[in-house]
Amino acid sequence: MTDTFTPDPNDEMLAAEYALGLLQGDELRRFQLRLASEADLDGRVGFWQERLATLTDEVAATRPSATVKARIDIALFGESSTGTPLLARLAFWRGFSLVSLATAAGLAAFLFLSPTPTPTAPVFTAEIAGDASDLRVVAFYQAGWPNVRFRRSEGAATPGRVLELWAIIGDGAPVSVGLLPDGDNGALPVPAGVDLSAGNVTLAISDEPAGGSPTGQPTGDILGAGPVTSL
Amino acid sequence: MTSQDDIDRMIARVALSDRQAFAELYDATSAKLMGVALRVLKDRAVAEDALQDIYVKIWRNADRYTARGLSPMTWLITIARNTAIDRLRARRETGGGMDLIESLPASGLTPEGTAIARSEAKRIAGCMDELSPEHRDAVRGAYLEGHTYADLANRHDVPLNTVRTWLRRSLQTLRDCLSR
Structure with missing residues (x-):
């Protein structure tokens, strides 16, 4: 094993490059394999990490939005154990801000299947998914359409229960869009007063008793949520 | 605080x-x-x-x-x-x-690393001053902004293997400075 105080010069450079994130591909994998078994090499990485971290002295501290901590608590501890208020739950829903590539690929196929797509009108989509369930629904809307269309790629209602789709405008209370039918594809009329092209709408799906929420607001677990974004 | x-x-x-x-x-x-x-x-x-x-x-x-x-x-x-x-x-x-x-x-730092970790960590700022401005920017860009060698080659308009050679030279300069 290499002597601690006279490390191999090339290893020293590899450790520095690794701490900087500059190693890639096979070189990265080989280095990671060695790290697991070579304590000295590991120590050299620590040496560089310790010093490079001080470069962040120049980075301005930036207070995150107040909702981030609530999202972290929900992700780690679950909403039921913390009695999370509705506002924090909404914040959590809006946390899913990136539409995955799989979604985009699915949409390409979906567009093909959709009746009468209008080539010029703006297209909007939302990927409705959550960490705590396997439900994954892609909603699809084109400006001017009366309906929001959707495709379910994973997950289903538990027996005796139904899936209810909600639209949340900004910080407002959820508005019921309707119950998802059993099939993988479907459409629901966009409720009056909801503009899916407005850029401030989140779609969410909750688990509800047969017939849908009796209260007009979600009563069961939120199985997934995602913002409506322009495609 | x-x-x-x-x-x-x-x-x-x-x-x-x-x-x-x-x-x-x-x-x-x-x-x-x-x-x-x-x-x-x-x-x-x-x-x-x-x-x-x-x-x-x-x-x-x-x-x-x-x-x-x-x-x-x-x-x-x-x-x-x-x-x-x-x-x-x-x-x-x-x-x-x-x-x-x-x-x-x-598994933690080597004895050498542990001994100097806290007292000398701040010294990289002074050692960075030993690099040319361009090389200093490259090290900071890699650490603070996640630039890859390909990014650095583009930004500094030099071939990929050239950028690696001079970045490694910068790291060696830093290493020598930190060891003094």
Whole structure:
């Protein structure tokens, strides 16, 4: 094993490059394999990490939005154990801000299947998914359409229960869009007063008793949520 | 002002699943780590998503912190930076993510590293001044913004193998300076 105080010069450079994130591909994998078994090499990485971290002295501290901590608590501890208020739950829903590539690929196929797509009108989509369930629904809307269309790629209602789709405008209370039918594809009329092209709408799906929420607001677990974004 | 020792104790309590300590740690460090993530990702909403991942990882890996020998802020900053860079590279699909767990030392610093970690860590700022401005920018760009060798070659308009040669020369200069 290499002597601690006279490390191999090339290893020293590899450790520095690794701490900087500059190693890639096979070189990265080989280095990671060695790290697991070579304590000295590991120590050299620590040496560089310790010093490079001080470069962040120049980075301005930036207070995150107040909702981030609530999202972290929900992700780690679950909403039921913390009695999370509705506002924090909404914040959590809006946390899913990136539409995955799989979604985009699915949409390409979906567009093909959709009746009468209008080539010029703006297209909007939302990927409705959550960490705590396997439900994954892609909603699809084109400006001017009366309906929001959707495709379910994973997950289903538990027996005796139904899936209810909600639209949340900004910080407002959820508005019921309707119950998802059993099939993988479907459409629901966009409720009056909801503009899916407005850029401030989140779609969410909750688990509800047969017939849908009796209260007009979600009563069961939120199985997934995602913002409506322009495609 | 929260001291390094305070942060150290908070992480130790988080390792025992102390949620109050986790809340205190978040209050004491989230603005710093948000700054680090934002510097890499440039977009506030994306950085906040990354920050969520960062604190989930801190909670889940806190029990591995004490064995590691890094100063507490270095441990936190390294998680934040690597998580943000993983996101950046996943978005760009260039591959080569940092892979957080693997990229943290598993067994701690060598005796040499431990002895000088706290007292001399600040010296990299002075050593950076020994580099030419262009080389200094390259090191800072790699660390603070997650630039790859390909990014650096583009930015500085030099061939890929050239950029690696001169960046390694810069790292050697830093190493020599830090060892003096």
